[in-house]
Amino acid sequence: MHRSFPGASLPLFYLQVEVKMSQRPTGKVSFSLTNPAVRAWIYQIFAVVLLVACLGYLLHNTITNLTTRGITSGFAFLEKGAGFGIVQHLIDYQEGDTYARVFVIGLLNTLLVSALCIVFASILGFIIGLGRLSDNWLIRKVSTVYIETFRNIPPLLQIFFWYFAVLRNLPGPRQSLNAFDLAFVSNRGLYLPSPELAPGSLAGFIALLLAIFGIVALQRYNHFRQIHTGRVWHIWPWAIVMLVVFPALAHLIFGPALHWDVPALRGFNFRGGMVLIPELAALTLALSVYTSTFIAEVIRSGIQSVSHGQHEAARSLGLPNPVTLRQVILPQAMRVIIPPLTSQYLNIVKNSSLAAAIGYPDMVSLFAGTVLNQTGQAIETIAITMSVYLIISLVISFLMNIYNRRIALVER
Numbered sequence: 001m002h003r004s005f006p007g008a009s010l011p012l013f014y015l016q017v018e019v020k021m022s023q024r025p026t027g028k029v030s031f032s033l034t035n036p037a038v039r040a041w042i043y044q045i046f047a048v049v050l051l052v053a054c055l056g057y058l059l060h061n062t063i064t065n066l067t068t069r070g071i072t073s074g075f076a077f078l079e080k081g082a083g084f085g086i087v088q089h090l091i092d093y094q095e096g097d098t099y100a101r102v103f104v105i106g107l108l109n110t111l112l113v114s115a116l117c118i119v120f121a122s123i124l125g126f127i128i129g130l131g132r133l134s135d136n137w138l139i140r141k142v143s144t145v146y147i148e149t150f151r152n153i154p155p156l157l158q159i160f161f162w163y164f165a166v167l168r169n170l171p172g173p174r175q176s177l178n179a180f181d182l183a184f185v186s187n188r189g190l191y192l193p194s195p196e197l198a199p200g201s202l203a204g205f206i207a208l209l210l211a212i213f214g215i216v217a218l219q220r221y222n223h224f225r226q227i228h229t230g231r232v233w234h235i236w237p238w239a240i241v242m243l244v245v246f247p248a249l250a251h252l253i254f255g256p257a258l259h260w261d262v263p264a265l266r267g268f269n270f271r272g273g274m275v276l277i278p279e280l281a282a283l284t285l286a287l288s289v290y291t292s293t294f295i296a297e298v299i300r301s302g303i304q305s306v307s308h309g310q311h312e313a314a315r316s317l318g319l320p321n322p323v324t325l326r327q328v329i330l331p332q333a334m335r336v337i338i339p340p341l342t343s344q345y346l347n348i349v350k351n352s353s354l355a356a357a358i359g360y361p362d363m364v365s366l367f368a369g370t371v372l373n374q375t376g377q378a379i380e381t382i383a384i385t386m387s388v389y390l391i392i393s394l395v396i397s398f399l400m401n402i403y404n405r406r407i408a409l410v411e412r
Helices: 012-023 036-069 099-132 137-150 155-169 201-229 236-254 278-304 308-316 321-357 363-375 378-406
Strands: 177-179 183-186 189-192 194-197 258-261 264-266 269-271 274-276
Touching: 099 137, 099 278, 099 321, 099 363, 099 378, 137 278, 155 278, 155 321, 189 278, 201 236, 278 321, 308 321, 321 363, 321 378, 363 378
Parallel strands: none
Antiparallel strands: 177 183, 183 189, 189 274, 194 258, 264 269
16 A cells, blocks of 8 residues: 655655755854854964064065175176185086086086985995895894994994095005006095097997997897796896997997096196095995995885795796896885885985085085175075975986886786
8 A cells, every 4th residue: 555645746856955955054154253163264364474474574684684784685696706616526617607607516516426325325225135135144144234333323424434534544646556557546536547539439329329229129029038938038148248349349440439538646646537536435435325224224124025925936936036036026025115215315315415514515515605605695595505405306206206106016
């Protein structure tokens, strides 16, 4: 027996609208201070007004002080002559050059030490991280002692140790240590032969590109062959042959690609070649050793995050340990390694500012130090220096995030 009720003949849509309208609150919103939402809005508006007032006061106070001291704001000082020398510069520089050129030199020196430390710390950290997981008792203990020692010593003290206790105590130029009269080590730095372009440089460069292209093609073919046949073909002998034979043929046909300017002792110092000054060497050694301890722990934790069953499955297939590590373990561990590894690379860039303690001409020492003292443009120089480190860090993070997305495992 079916019972009829009012509204049964109405469409379902009207019934839903009627129910929703009946559920709407009928009371008006109270703007009283007893309402938590009203108090929250008042607090936020008050905080914003207070922040704007503080910023306005600081800006007004800064402009007043600059006017009182006769300091003009702006970036026109970059076109003025610097009038001081720089120990290391990757581009040509004279004492009469502008502050803008000093900025470029400081930027290049900062990028140089950061790149060197990132490369050396990554290699050393990867080796030490694998040593922590080694089955050999001696290697495992040495790696542990290395990490626990250098990780707990402040980086500034390590820089002082390498600079004052090691490099500054080397013999002078006349008693320098030499290797086959080509490289010389003294308390003035490491002197190495400097390459200079020769008439056959273009042909040598093309030959090197062809060798690299051939190695990449062999690598792709080897990967394709392994997927379809399961056989591994060692391409490294052919890679060495191409890297040696192609440039050698270009050298015989078109002449040498490079001339080498060998340093020689003249007077009280060496002339010619290129020099790795003690400040750069100490900073590179200290930051590489210090950061490699953290990278080693990142590598160790990333490898241990992979299930042990993966290693056992690879062993059951007869894969040797190097192949298992390279093609099974590391591809799965990289998703855990990359995020903290990015943080360590950023720490290297920021810690490079400690170079000012030993006089290495980086951004902080040159621009936020000497230029600031000479011009008095505190706001501009500090703002430029902070922007440089911010941009470098953002670029590193962007590149590492792209690499992280490329190696990410695809869930199926």
